[in-house]
Amino acid sequence: MSKKFDVIVIGGGPAGMMAAITAAMNGAQVALFEKNKRLGKKLLMTGGGRCNVTNNRPVDDLITHIPGNGRFLYSTFSQFDNQDIMNFFSERGVSLKEEDHGRIFPVSDKSATIVNTLKDELEQLNVALHFKEPIEKIITDGVATQGVRTSEGDYSAKSIIVTTGGITYPSTGSQGDGYRFAKSVGHHVTPLYPTESPIFLTDDFVADKILQGLSLQDVGLSVVNEKNKTIASHEMDLLFTHFGLSGPAALRCSSFVNQLLRTQETVTLKLDCFPTKTAPALITEITERCATSTKQLKNALAGFLPERLLLFFLAKVGIDEQTYNQTSKEQLEQFVAFCKEWRLTANKTFGLEKSFVTGGGVELKEINPKDLASKKISGLYFAGEVLDVNGYTGGYNITTAFCTGYVAGTHAAYHAFS
Numbered sequence: 001m002s003k004k005f006d007v008i009v010i011g012g013g014p015a016g017m018m019a020a021i022t023a024a025m026n027g028a029q030v031a032l033f034e035k036n037k038r039l040g041k042k043l044l045m046t047g048g049g050r051c052n053v054t055n056n057r058p059v060d061d062l063i064t065h066i067p068g069n070g071r072f073l074y075s076t077f078s079q080f081d082n083q084d085i086m087n088f089f090s091e092r093g094v095s096l097k098e099e100d101h102g103r104i105f106p107v108s109d110k111s112a113t114i115v116n117t118l119k120d121e122l123e124q125l126n127v128a129l130h131f132k133e134p135i136e137k138i139i140t141d142g143v144a145t146q147g148v149r150t151s152e153g154d155y156s157a158k159s160i161i162v163t164t165g166g167i168t169y170p171s172t173g174s175q176g177d178g179y180r181f182a183k184s185v186g187h188h189v190t191p192l193y194p195t196e197s198p199i200f201l202t203d204d205f206v207a208d209k210i211l212q213g214l215s216l217q218d219v220g221l222s223v224v225n226e227k228n229k230t231i232a233s234h235e236m237d238l239l240f241t242h243f244g245l246s247g248p249a250a251l252r253c254s255s256f257v258n259q260l261l262r263t264q265e266t267v268t269l270k271l272d273c274f275p276t277k278t279a280p281a282l283i284t285e286i287t288e289r290c291a292t293s294t295k296q297l298k299n300a301l302a303g304f305l306p307e308r309l310l311l312f313f314l315a316k317v318g319i320d321e322q323t324y325n326q327t328s329k330e331q332l333e334q335f336v337a338f339c340k341e342w343r344l345t346a347n348k349t350f351g352l353e354k355s356f357v358t359g360g361g362v363e364l365k366e367i368n369p370k371d372l373a374s375k376k377i378s379g380l381y382f383a384g385e386v387l388d389v390n391g392y393t394g395g396y397n398i399t400t401a402f403c404t405g406y407v408a409g410t411h412a413a414y415h416a417f418s
Contacts, residue, residue, distance in 0.1 A: 002128070005031045006416035007409070008148055008157040010135050011178070012039040014398055015384025015405035016163035017118040022409030023159075024125035028416050031155060032127050033148070035134040035177075039122075040115035042165065046398060047103075051111035053089065054082040054402070055395035056102040066400060067232070067255065068195065068359055068390030073400060075369040080406040082399050092117050103395050138162075138181050138380070145379035159379045159412035163405060166358025166385040167192060178386035179362070186376045188363040190388045191262070194355035195255035200348045201244035202266065205312065211240040214308055220275035221249040223256040224268040232256040235275050244346065245269075252392050254349045255359050261348065269344040273305060282336045290324035297322055305339070313338040357397055361388035371411035372404055379415055383408040 007023040009016045012034030020032040046052060055062065059077045063070040086096055086104060094117050095107040106113040122129065130150075138160055139146045147156035164178030179189045205211055215237060222233040232253055239247035253269065260267045274282060290300040298311055298320055305313070314320035317334045319327050352358060362382050366375050372387075374380035383404035391397045 002029075003153065003155045005029045005128070005155060005157045007031075007159045007161065007412045008033065008155060009161045009163060009409075010138075010148065010181070011163040011165060011384070011386075012036070012129075013163060013165050013384060013401065014040065014043050014118075015165075015401040015408075016161070017122060018402045018405030019161045019163055019381075019383055019409035019412070020127045021118065021121050021125060022406045023161075023413040023416075024122075024127050026410060026413035028159075028413040030125070030127045031130060031157070032122065033130045033133055033135055033150070035132060037131050039119055039129075040111075043115055043398070044111040046111060047105060047395075049111055050105050050109045051114045052103050052105060052393075052395040052398065053096065053114055054085045054104045054399045056082060056086070056098050056104055061102075062396065062399060065394065065396045066389065066391035069364055069388055070391065072364050072369055072387075072389060073403070076372070076400075076403050076407045079410070080403045082395075082403075084406070085399065085402050088402075089114065089117060092121065101394055135177070135181070138185055140185055140377050140380075143378060145377055157379075158416045159381065161381040161383060161405075161408045161412050162362075162386055163382075163384045163401075163408075164386050166361065167352050178382070182362045182382070182386070185374070185380065187366050187374065190360040190363055192352065192358055192360040193255070193258040193262075194349050194352045194357075195258070195359040195390050196251045196356035196393050197254040197258075197349040197354070198241065198246040199244050199250045199254055199257055199269070199346045200350075201269075202345045202347050206242070206244055209242065210312055211308055212242050214240045214306060215247065216273065216306065216309070218275070219249065220270075220272035221245075221253055222270040222272070223253050223260065224270055225260060226264060230270075231260065238271070245344075248393070251356070254355075255390065257346050258349055258359065261346075265347065267346045269346055271342040271344060273309070273339045273342075279333075279336050279340050282339060283332060286324075286332065286336070294323060296320075297324060297327065300324060313342075356393055357390050358385055359388075359390045361386055361390075364388050372408040373411060373415070379412075381408040381412050 006028035007030045009020045009032045024030045136149045145160045167176040223231045234252040236248035238249045293300040384401040
């Protein structure tokens with residue numbers, strides 16, 4: 001077995017597989033080391049097992065949906081973007097389809113379709129696949145990479161690409177190895193935190209299970225700092241759980257909650273059940289529906305909100321047994337305020353081990369955005385979630401992985417022959 005290569009890739013997720021494929025397509029002799037017994041273990045889980053392979057939005061929209069340092073990726077996307085990802089798979093016989101919000105899936109609805117296509121390509125390009133052989137260290141002379149060390153011995157390569165992922169879902173092998181490798185050669189790693197994670201609330205209604213299981217469509221959820229400034233806001237679906245909030249709106253707000261929790265004990269969230277309507281418009285609507293009715297508000301307003309939430313808000317104001325004519329203007333305004341600006345208190349999210357994406361990572365100031373090369377060690381490259389880049393769910397993180405993998409693989413091959 002050869003122990004001399006041009007390029008060594010550490011980690012067999014989407015970034016690693018794409019990096020190895022691209023380096024090999026550029027003529028490099030490539031080895032891919034994956035400590036699991038198969039490739040793409042986490043990729044197989046994505047999109048509910050269907051693999052949300054990318055998102056069909058313009059590049060500027062992609063950047064907007066990658067709130068964790070997305071602007072760093074402009075150079076990457078100028079070399080390989082979401083359209084290139086779709087072309088890559090289409091050219092290899094994978095039929096793709098677009099669903100809501102621009103999400104792209106294989107027509108087969110199976111993640112294995114994507115993983116197997118990548119594996120077939122690796123094999124056709126004669127990439128040496130090393131399974132269940134964890135990298136122990138990256139070997140350098142302090143200036144340039146020389147190779148890697150495993151329990152099987154040392155392997156030499158002029159270029160090394162670290163694509164080990166983050167530390168979410170550690171059962172898939174994402175256990176922070178890449179951060180350890182980065183630190184060992186002088187790189188800094190920014191603080192790690194969960195993103196795309198359900199949110200815990202401290203409000204009494206959670207323990208009382210009043211709203212547990214209730215789902216809301218197209219509501220606005222905002223994260224507010226201690227100066228009452230809105231840090232992030234999303235209009236999406238929301239789910240009340242036994243611990244707090246889940247669903248797309250909560251997941252998208254979670255990284256901002258965690259960032260504020262570094263300096264605060266709790267974080268305020270604001271829920272707007274009618275993001276497309278103003279408070280005066282809601283008061284007018286309620287008046288038109290109820291002014292001539294002798295029914296109690298909870299009956300006159302049937303369908304205005306989901307029943308449990310309607311009863312909950314009416315009870316909070318103390319008008320759940322009243323008719324419209326028994327209700328004061330102030331009480332009505334208070335009810336509408338709950339509909340438009342209900343304040344909730346968050347104290348944590350799920351931990352990294354149960355979250356979708358890792359925030360933080362290898363410090364971007366130490367990485368050249370044009371080729372994803374280390375500014376500290378010649379021949380060292382980073383791609384994927386190990387970098388301090390994170391996006392929302394919806395295909396953005398996989399897009400980042402594939403595209404940075406392509407760029408790192410291309411330039412690692414160039415470097416190997418320089």
